[in-house]
Amino acid sequence: xxxxxxxxxxxxxxxxxxxxxxxxxxxxxxxxxxxxxxxxxxxxxxxxxxxxxxxxxxxxxxxxxxxxxxxxxxxxxxxxxxxxxxxxxxxxxxxxxxxxxxxxxxxxxxxxxxxxxxxxxxxxxxxxxxxxxxxxxxxxxxxxxxxxxxxxxxxxxxxxxxxxxxxxxxxxxxxxxxxxxxxxxxxxxxxxxxxxxxxxxxxxxxxxxxxxxxxxxxxxxxxxxxxxxxxxxxxxxxxxxxxxxxxxxxxxxxxxxxxxxxxxxxxxxxxxxxxxxxxxxxxxxxxxxxxxxxxxxxxxxxxxxxxxxxxxxxxxxxxxxxxxxxxxxxxxxxxxxxxxxxxxxxxxxxxxxxxxxxxxxxxxxxxxxxxxxxx
Ligand code: UD1
Ligand code: UDP
Numbered sequence: 001x002x003x004x005x006x007x008x009x010x011x012x013x014x015x016x017x018x019x020x021x022x023x024x025x026x027x028x029x030x031x032x033x034x035x036x037x038x039x040x041x042x043x044x045x046x047x048x049x050x051x052x053x054x055x056x057x058x059x060x061x062x063x064x065x066x067x068x069x070x071x072x073x074x075x076x077x078x079x080x081x082x083x084x085x086x087x088x089x090x091x092x093x094x095x096x097x098x099x100x101x102x103x104x105x106x107x108x109x110x111x112x113x114x115x116x117x118x119x120x121x122x123x124x125x126x127x128x129x130x131x132x133x134x135x136x137x138x139x140x141x142x143x144x145x146x147x148x149x150x151x152x153x154x155x156x157x158x159x160x161x162x163x164x165x166x167x168x169x170x171x172x173x174x175x176x177x178x179x180x181x182x183x184x185x186x187x188x189x190x191x192x193x194x195x196x197x198x199x200x201x202x203x204x205x206x207x208x209x210x211x212x213x214x215x216x217x218x219x220x221x222x223x224x225x226x227x228x229x230x231x232x233x234x235x236x237x238x239x240x241x242x243x244x245x246x247x248x249x250x251x252x253x254x255x256x257x258x259x260x261x262x263x264x265x266x267x268x269x270x271x272x273x274x275x276x277x278x279x280x281x282x283x284x285x286x287x288x289x290x291x292x293x294x295x296x297x298x299x300x301x302x303x304x305x306x307x308x309x310x311x312x313x314x315x316x317x318x319x320x321x322x323x324x325x326x327x328x329x330x331x332x333x334x335x336x337x338x339x340x341x342x343x344x345x346x347x348x349x350x351x352x353x354x355x356x357x358x359x360x361x362x363x364x365x366x367x368x369x370x371x372x373x374x375x
Contacts, residue, residue, distance in 0.1 A: 001374045002030045004087035008038030008098030011293045013046035016093050018175035018363035036060050036074045036098045045273045056081050064250045070097045078105035095131035103141040115142035119152030120313040127311045129218045169365040170358030173296050178360040180278045207241040208285040215247035216290045222328040227259035229333035234265040245269040302353035306336050316356035
C-alpha cells in the first residue's frame with residue numbers, strides 16, 4: 001500500500017515522525033515522504049533527529065512568506081508529486097497551510113486522504129488564525145479522521161461527520177515526546193546536552209527556569225505586550241531565568257529581539273533542536289507559550305503551562321487543571337506567572353503529570369487502522 005505523507009513545518013514533522021517510523025516497520029506499506037518545506041531550518045532540525053529522508057522536497061519556503069504564497073506554491077508543486085506517485089492514500093497532520101493544501105491536492109486527484117489530529121476546534125474562525133480554518137477544511141476534505149481525543153471526536157460528530165470515519169487514537173506528539181525523553185536518559189545524550197548548553201552559555205544552576213515560546217499569527221501586533229510581561233517577570237524575580245527560543249518568522253524575530261535583547265535574566269535563543277527543547281521542558285519550573293504542541297506535551301511532563309492566547313482548541317489541558325488560558329495582556333500574564341512563583345500551593349495544583357492527549361501509542365493505532373481501512 002503506497003502512502004504519501006505530506007508535511008512542511010516543525011510541529012508536523014515531530015508529530016508525523018512516529019507514524020513514519022511505524023509505517024516503515026510494517027512490510028505491507030510502502031511509505032513515501034514529501035516535504036513542502038514550508039519551513040526550512042526548523043523542519044531540517046527534526047528530519048535530522050528522527051532520521052527522516054524525504055523522497056520529495058518541494059523547497060517552497062521564502063523569507064517572510066504570505067499565506068497566499070505558501071498556499072499557491074505548495075499546491076502547484078504537489079500536482080507533479082501526486083501525478084508521479086499515484087499513492088493510495090495521502091496522510092496529512094494538523095492545521096498548517098501545508099496540511100490543508102495536502103488534503104486539497106489529494107482530493108483534486110481523487111486520492112483518499114487521512115487527517116491526523118482531526119476535530120480540534122476553537123469555534124472562532126480567526127483564532128487560531130489561519131489554523132482553525134486550515135484544520136476544518138482538511139477535515140472536510142478527508143476520508144479518515146484520526147481524532148486525538150474523545151472531545152475532538154465529539155466535535156466532528158456534532159458537525160455531521162459519520163462515526164465510521166472517525167478514530168480516536170491519542171496524539172502522536174506524545175509518542176514523539178516519550179521517545180525523546182527515553183533517548184535523553186542515555187549517557188551519550190546527556191553528554192551531548194551538556195556540550196550543547198555549555199556552547200550556548202546557559203547556566204541554570206540554582207535558577208527557576210521559565211521556558212517561553214510565542215509565534216502565532218493572531219498575536220502579531222501583540223508580541224510587545226507579551227515581551228513586556230516577560231520583562232516584568234524578570235524584574236520582579238531574582239531567582240528566575242527566562243529562556244525564549246525565538247521562532248524564525250521575521251514577524252516574530254524583529255519585535256522580540258527589539259523588546260528583550262540585553263534584558264537581565266531573559267535569554268533569547270535561536271530555535272532549539274527537539275531533543276534540547278524537551279530537555280529544557282523537563283527542567284522548567286513553568287512554561288509560557290502560545291504553541292499548540294507544547295500545550296499537549298507539558299501536561300505529560302507535569303509542567304504548568306500558561307497559554308498566552310485568547311482561545312485554545314485544546315481544552316483538555318485546561319480541564320485537567322495543568323494549563324491556564326491567560327490571554328496576551330501584560331498584566332494578566334505577569335500576575336498569573338507571579339502567583340505560580342510565589343504560592344507553592346497554587347503551583348502544586350498545576351504541576352501534576354497527566355496525559356489527556358495520549359499514551360505514546362497513537363502511531364501504532366493509526367497504522368493498524370490504515371491497514372484495516374485500506375485492505
Ligand atoms: C507555521 C504555521 C503555523 C504553525 C507554525 C509552527 C501556517 C500558515 N502556519 O507558521 O500553523 O504553528 O508554522 O512553527 O501554516 N522561517 C524560517 N525558517 C524556518 C521556518 C520559518 O526562516 O525554518 C521564516 C521564513 O521567513 C518564513 C516565515 O518564517 O517565511 C514564516 O513561516 P510560515 O511557515 O509561513 O509561518 P509560521 O509562522 O512558521
Ligand atoms: N519545539 C522545538 N524547539 C523549539 C521550540 C519548540 O523543538 O525551540 C517543539 C515543541 O516541543 C513542540 C513543537 O516544537 O513539539 C511546537 O512547534 P511550534 O511551536 O513551532 O508549532 P505549534 O505547536 O504552535 O503549531
